[in-house]
Amino acid sequence: MYIEEYTTYQESEVLALYGSVGWTAYTEQPEALRRGFAGSLLTLASRENGTLVGLLRAVGDGCTVVLVQDLLVRPDHQRRGIGTALMQAALERFRSVRQVQLLCSKGAIRRMVAGIHGRSTATVLPSRMSAPGPRRSRWIRADTRRSPNCRVSV
Secondary structure: EEEEEOOEEEEEEHHHOOOOOOOOOHHHOOHHHHHHHOOOOEEEEEOOEEEEEEEEEEEEEEOOOEEEEEEOHHHOOEEEEEEHHHHHHHHHHHHOEEEEEEOOHHHHHHHHHHHHHHHOOEEEEEEEEEOOOOOOEEEEEEEOOOOOOEEEEO
16 A cells, blocks of 8 residues: 555546445536546545555645545555555645644544544544534544644534
8 A cells, every 4th residue: 555646637536436435425526526636735545556545635725724625445445544544644744734624424533533643532622513404513633742733523
């Protein structure tokens, strides 16, 4: 497995990866996804034997804030450290950025924090509404000296 900057958009492999994790909102609008990739601040890919098995896509200004918009790994390659490696590479790339944010499911929070920081300690900050309706976001701040402004939203 190796990580590289994803610079040449190849629709078939990207759609296959997004489809493998069930992200059909992306696969149903491939042109919008292509434009999203073109406008991204950074896209990193993880490959195994030349096959795209993981991807991280970040947006933001690259100076004060970066949002990891997409972090996905093929189901048959999950729990092998690929997502963690992608996130570590992004955090290293943006180490001088004041705020790096990641949106993910609740179950991924502790695994991600533990994988990145070597422990599962995280501080849950107060919930706040992310949009009208029942959805709420909760901010988690990683308890670490390496990345004090790493925030995870669920």
